[in-house]
Amino acid sequence: MVKLVALYRKPADLEAFERHYWEVHLPLARKMPGLRRLEVSRVTGAPGGEPPYHLMAEMYFDDQTALDAAMKSPEGRAAGKDLMGFAADLVTLYTAEVTEH
């Protein structure tokens, strides 16, 4: 399995971010073709002090080909466009290959 990981830093307007994330963005992300699992986590703390992120989302696909196809699909482009509209300055995105689980 491979995954697309989105880490969100804490937004200035937490309420507006939460509303948009759950009501608009997450439903768009769920539409990506080939998506096998979507895990969203709320960051709750950090052993060393202040956590660097507020929220993380992990979108699992069968392999890199499926992930690439999902991102290039109309649904993936719509989710990407929405992301850049509400969280371009908050999000860190990367892809990863699950090696141990």
Added chain:
Amino acid sequence: MVKLVALYRKPADLEAFERHYWEVHLPLARKMPGLRRLEVSRVTGAPGGEPPYHLMAEMYFDDQTALDAAMKSPEGRAAGKDLMGFAADLVTLYTAEVTEH
């Protein structure tokens, strides 16, 4: 479920890091009491360019109480001590609560 997330930036000495991580650190982390699942992922890229991390590990526990107990256990302290010895300047640690999966 809750999880402890460890994000590792790319080390200068990749070979030494990999050897220590897989041969020493991961076996120590696996010994934490109450650990339900451990997922390790290799970061493969980023849509926007260079990915900010090299490796990520996610350690799942039933709840925050179990996670706290694991970190305070002798096994958790041993894993933490080892982590600080080989990756103190590379690792970002935080806890998170899984809300959607």
